[in-house]
Amino acid sequence: MLKTARKTTALSEMGVSRDTLHEMYELMLMARRLDERIWLLNRSGKLPFNISGQGQEGAQIASAFAFDRQIDYTLPYYRDLAVVLAFGMTAQEVLLSAFGKAEDPNSGGRQMPAHYGHKAHRIVSQSSPVTTQFPHAAGIALAAKMSNDPIVAYTSCGEGSSNQGDFHEGINFASVHALPVVFVIENNQYAISVPQELQYKAAQLSDRAIGYGIPGETVDGNDFAAVYLAFQRAVTRARAGEGPTLIETVTYRFTPHSSDDDDRSYRSREEVDAARLDDPLALFEAQLLDEGHSDADTLAAIAERVRLEIQAATTYAEEAAAPQIETLGLHVYDESQGGD
16 A cells, blocks of 8 residues: 655645635535435435545645635546535535436536536536546646636546546646646545556656656645645646646545445455544544644534535435436537427
8 A cells, every 4th residue: 555654744834724724624524424425325225326535535625725716627536526515516516416416517417426517616527438637627728828817727537547548648738838737646546446556657656747847746645734735836836837737645545436346355444444544534633623723612513514514405405306308308419400
């Protein structure tokens, strides 16, 4: 199992307010509790599928907050629940998508769960083929550069899909044209059932940046402040016209690959239990308390607010209307032509 040297960067080095740290914590907790709720709904037969980001929420929230979430674009991968929550999606919207309901803002109930896309929040729709979002991010960044629009694009993938051709094509194009993109590899150490030692030979995946002539950085995904600062550097560089950066966040996937997977066939319970000792949610909570940025009563109030929001969102989404059968052909054929 890939390990980074354990260190903890003080939250004060981030230079953000106490209120912002609480917002970060609330969104990280929301991502974890919402994912847990979706698993329960799946196991009770109410939802068809889940693909989880448990264990990766710290790196996701820390990275998202380094962007300007009012103007920047995100092209996430399927485990990026915490990222899309940070960019503006709500628990209700996520559950509407999971249930495949008509009000689902991602696709009107037509995409698989965790295929995020929300125009109002500049979350660009993804597809099931992995890492196709990398060339898309380069294209958005090219359009921004051509129109002098000061946005930066975030796009991510797992370490397994970083071996796909789209990964290299997207980064190469963005590097040649010095485009404002931050490319992210969330290294959770397993490509479905394949451990990292059978996926690639490099000591760290950020070294791939050398071949494109851009900066690369590997950071411990459980060191919240270190992740934030790494992304802050990359976003600042991109917005200044200095081109893309490749960042690898080293995390661990606590759950099976998806709700259809049994990870006991390829990794031991002892390994998973050991990884859970570095749970990013627990580490961030402890750091908030230990460094005096919060107190137990405040965090308990946040937890209760999250619980109530998820409960209300579950009820709403479960009772919401399914898409009408008459809409089956929408966005498939050209409706403007009329006729039978």
